[in-house]
Amino acid sequence: xxxxxxxxxxxxxxxxxxxxxxxxxxxxxxxxxxxxxxxxxxxxxxxxxxxxxxxxxxxxxxxxxxxxxxxxxxxxxxxxxxxxxxxxxxxxxxxxxxxxxxxxxxxxxxxxxxxxxxxxxxxxxxxxxxxxxxxxxxxxxxxxxxxxxxxxxxxxxxxxxxxxxxxxxxxxxxxxxxxxxxxxxxxxxxxxxxxxxxxxxxxxxxxxxxxxxxxxxxxxxxxxxxxxxxxxxxxxxxxxxxxxxxxxxxxxxxxxxxxxxxxxxxxxxxxxxxxxxxxxxxxxxxxxxxxxxxxxxxxxxxxxxxxxxxxxxxxxxxxxxxxxxxxxxxxxxxxxxxxxxxxxxxxxxxxxxxxxxxxxxxxxxxxxxxxxxxxxxxxxxxxxxxxxxxxxxxxxxxxxxxxxxxxxxxxxxxxxxxxxx
Numbered sequence: 001x002x003x004x005x006x007x008x009x010x011x012x013x014x015x016x017x018x019x020x021x022x023x024x025x026x027x028x029x030x031x032x033x034x035x036x037x038x039x040x041x042x043x044x045x046x047x048x049x050x051x052x053x054x055x056x057x058x059x060x061x062x063x064x065x066x067x068x069x070x071x072x073x074x075x076x077x078x079x080x081x082x083x084x085x086x087x088x089x090x091x092x093x094x095x096x097x098x099x100x101x102x103x104x105x106x107x108x109x110x111x112x113x114x115x116x117x118x119x120x121x122x123x124x125x126x127x128x129x130x131x132x133x134x135x136x137x138x139x140x141x142x143x144x145x146x147x148x149x150x151x152x153x154x155x156x157x158x159x160x161x162x163x164x165x166x167x168x169x170x171x172x173x174x175x176x177x178x179x180x181x182x183x184x185x186x187x188x189x190x191x192x193x194x195x196x197x198x199x200x201x202x203x204x205x206x207x208x209x210x211x212x213x214x215x216x217x218x219x220x221x222x223x224x225x226x227x228x229x230x231x232x233x234x235x236x237x238x239x240x241x242x243x244x245x246x247x248x249x250x251x252x253x254x255x256x257x258x259x260x261x262x263x264x265x266x267x268x269x270x271x272x273x274x275x276x277x278x279x280x281x282x283x284x285x286x287x288x289x290x291x292x293x294x295x296x297x298x299x300x301x302x303x304x305x306x307x308x309x310x311x312x313x314x315x316x317x318x319x320x321x322x323x324x325x326x327x328x329x330x331x332x333x334x335x336x337x338x339x340x341x342x343x344x345x346x347x348x349x350x351x352x353x354x355x356x357x358x359x360x361x362x363x364x365x366x367x368x369x370x371x372x373x374x375x376x377x378x379x380x381x382x383x384x385x386x387x388x389x390x391x392x393x394x395x396x397x398x399x400x401x402x403x404x405x406x407x408x409x410x411x412x413x414x415x416x417x418x419x420x421x
Contacts (some may be wrong), residue, residue, distance in 0.1 A: 001331065005214055007164075009258060009323070012031045014216060015194050017357070020089070024068075024283070024325050024372070027039050031140070033292035034289065038116065043125060044290075044292075044293055045290055045293040045297050045333055045337065046336050046337040046340065047290075047337070047340075047396065048287075048289060048290025048293055048335055048337065048395060049287060049290040049291070049333075049336075049337025049338060049340075049341060050284070050293070050337045050338075050340035050341035050344060051183065051286060051290070051341065052283060052284070052286035052287035052288075052289075052290055052341065052394065053284050053287065053340075053341025053342060053390055053391070053394050054340075054341040054342075054344040054348060054380075055345070055346060056073075056280065056283045056284065056285060056286075056287070056341075056344035056345070056390045057341070057342065057345025057346060057348075057349060057382075057386075057387055058312075058348050058352065059092055059279050059283055059343050059354075059389055060276065060279070060280065060347050060386045060387075060390070061345075061349040061380050061381060061383070061386075062349070062352065062378060062379070062380055063275065063279060063384045064380075064381040064382075064386065065378070065379030065380040065381040066379055066384045067273070067276070067381075068379065068381050069379040070203075071201075071261075076141060076142035076143075076145075076201060077141060077142070077143065077146070077201050077203070077206050077210075077233070078264055079109075079140040079141055079233055079234060080110075080140070080143060080231030080233060080234050080235045080238045080260065080261055080328065080394075081232070081233040081234075081241055081244060081245060081258065081259065081260050081261070082230045082231065082232050082233065082240050082258075082259050082325040082376065083095075083099070083230055083231050083233070083248065083252055083256055083258055084229060084230040084256065084257040084258075084259065085229075085230065085257070086254050086255055086257075087227075087228065087255060088224055088225075088228065089227060089228050089229075089230065089231065090226065090227050091108070091412070092110040092227075092228045092231060092367060092384065094184050094287050096108040096109070096110065096136075096231055096233060097167075099231065099233060102247065103244075103247070103249075104235050104236050104240075104243070104244040105234070105235055105236075105244065106139075106234050106235065106236055106331055107139035107140050107233070107234045108131055108139075108140065108232065108233050108234075109132070109135070109136035109137045109139060109140045109141075109231065109232050110133055110136075110215065110228040110230070111130065111131060111132055111133075111137070111215075111226050111228060112130070112131035112132075112218040112222060112224060112229045113128065113129065113130050113229050113230075114128075114129050114130075114181065114216060114217060114218070114222045114229070115127075115128065115181075115292060116128075116129040116131065116179050116180065116181045116211070116221065117179070117180040117181070117182065118161075118169070118173065118177060118178075118179060118211060119177065119178040119179075119190070120169050120177040121169070121170060121171075121175075122169075123169055123170075125165075125168075125169060127162075127179075127209055127210065127211045128166065128209050128210050128211070129179065129181070129211055129213065129218060129222070129417055130210055130211070130212050130213070130218070131141075131212075131213050131214065131215045131216075131217060131219065131228075132152050132154075132212060132213075132214075132220020132224075133215045134214070134217060137232075138235040138312065139234060140143055140146055141198075141199075141232060141234075142235060143377040146199050146200055146201045146263075146264050147160045147197050147198075147199055147212060148197055148198070149283070153196040153197065154196065154197075154212070154213070154214050155214055156214055156216055157193060157194060158193055158194050158195075158196040158213075158214070158219050159177065159179065159196070159211055159212070159213050159217075159225075160195070160197040160198065160199050160211065160212040160213075161177070161192070161195065161197075161198060161199065161208045161211050161212075161348030162198070162199045162200075162206065162207040162208055162209060162309040163198040163199060163200040163207045164207040164208035164210065165210075165211070166195075166198055166209050167209065168208065171195055172195070173195055173197070173198075174194065174196075174198065175194075176192055176193070176194055176195075177192070177193060177195060178190055178191070178192050178193075178210070179191050180215070180407075181220060181221045181222060181223075183223075189220065189221045189222075189223065190221075191221060192390075193213065193217070193218060193260070196216075200211055215228070215318070225387075233268055236363055239259065241258060241262065242261040242262070245258055245260045251366065253410075255339050255356075276320065279357070284393055284397075287397055288324070288397055290337065291334075291397045291398055291400070291401035294330055294333050294334065294398060294401045294402065295401040295402065295404060295405060297333070297405075298319060298326055298329060298330055298405035299405045300328070301326070301405070301407065302405050302408055302409045310372070320410070321410065322409050323407060324406070325404045325406075325409070326402060326405050326406035326409045327399070327402050327403070327406045329402070330398060330399070330401060330402025330406070331398060331399060331402065332400070333398070334394065334395060334397075334398025334401075334402075335395075335398075337394075337398075338391055338394045338395060338398070340420075341394070342387070342391065345387075346382065346387075349380050350382070352378050352380055353377050353380075355366075355377050356368055356378055
């Protein structure tokens with residue numbers, strides 16, 4: 001039996017206490033099992049860990065992508081911070097100059113928002129009318145970039161329409177559309193405007209509802225005189241926007257309202273953060289189930305190698321050495337599964353849109369409809385801290401799964417183990 005183990009010369013007394021358990025663990029991992037079931041369970045264990053790790057990496061990468069994209073869309077379409085007044089702000093230029101003196105604020109721009117009706121080719125739909133000052137808007141949002149060349153032609157007789165809205169209403173560049181703001185059945189403001197560009201933020205709910213006009217046109221349609229709805233602000237660090245917000249709230253009290261970009265879609269951002277945590281916990285259970293398989297496989301291996309363990313103890317192997325053999329065996333299985341899952345997860349995360357496109361082509365069913373998820377493609381952001389967390393959790397669970405089988409092996413009585421040898 002000693003010869004079968006291949007350790008008659010490989011485990012002399014002068015060898016280190018780690019090298020010989022490592023050698024035997026690798027030999028057990030690579031050798032053909034007497035019981036095919038053990039080999040089958042071993043393969044299932046590796047695949048289970050790999051699947052769990054890959055799933056965690058892919059899902060967390062998509063969640064990070066959603067989180068990042070939504071923040072970018074919110075910040076891109078709206079300012080880092082806005083100051084509103086229900087009755088309008090009359091002295092917007094002077095107020096903007098005053099705000100630029102505040103610490104942390106780098107630029108300001110007035111804007112107007114209101115509900116309106118878009119009439120085109122016999123169809124009527126409700127829209128969000130946004131009036132901007134094209135000279136200063138680029139300093140606080142990405143709206144000018146989203147409008148492309150249309151921003152150069154924005155004036156009192158032109159309009160920029162959301163890209164998705166143009167598709168649904170069959171509007172083309174150069175078409176004349178009518179914007180109507182009703183105050184009563186017989187009292188309304190309206191203007192016929194030429195479409196000179198499209199608004200494309202990449203977020204469906206914005207692109208299917210927003211129309212952009214010149215500030216003066218919005219003031220006329222909404223009967224605001226020379227007032228504006230609010231002033232958009234850009235701060236030095238958008239992640240520290242709440243500090244600037246607190247300072248402004250001390251200076252601008254009711255009827256002024258100070259909001260940050262986090263307040264505009266607060267529920268959505270909070271839901272994404274909670275969903276990410278819950279998905280991590282749920283998918284970590286897949287790894288845990290796979291680790292139970294590792295534990296079961298090691299227990300069966302201990303039973304299969306009972307006589308080998310007895311001989312090892314008979315020639316001087318310590319209980320801690322036997323313990324280490326099966327701990328390393330479990331760790332090897334875990335590392336194999338974690339490494340496989342790591343590379344598979346990164347590959348799938350990077351190619352997720354290609355895979356989704358292939359599935360849609362084969363099934364003919366969209367798996368990522370933009371009108372539901374707000375984006376034209378699946379956003380993915382591979383975040384290394386999250387991947388390190390996944391690998392750490394998987395590694396810890398793997399080690400824990402090997403503790404009991406290793407302890408059980410170290411408790412074997414050598415006399416009973418080789419009694420029938």
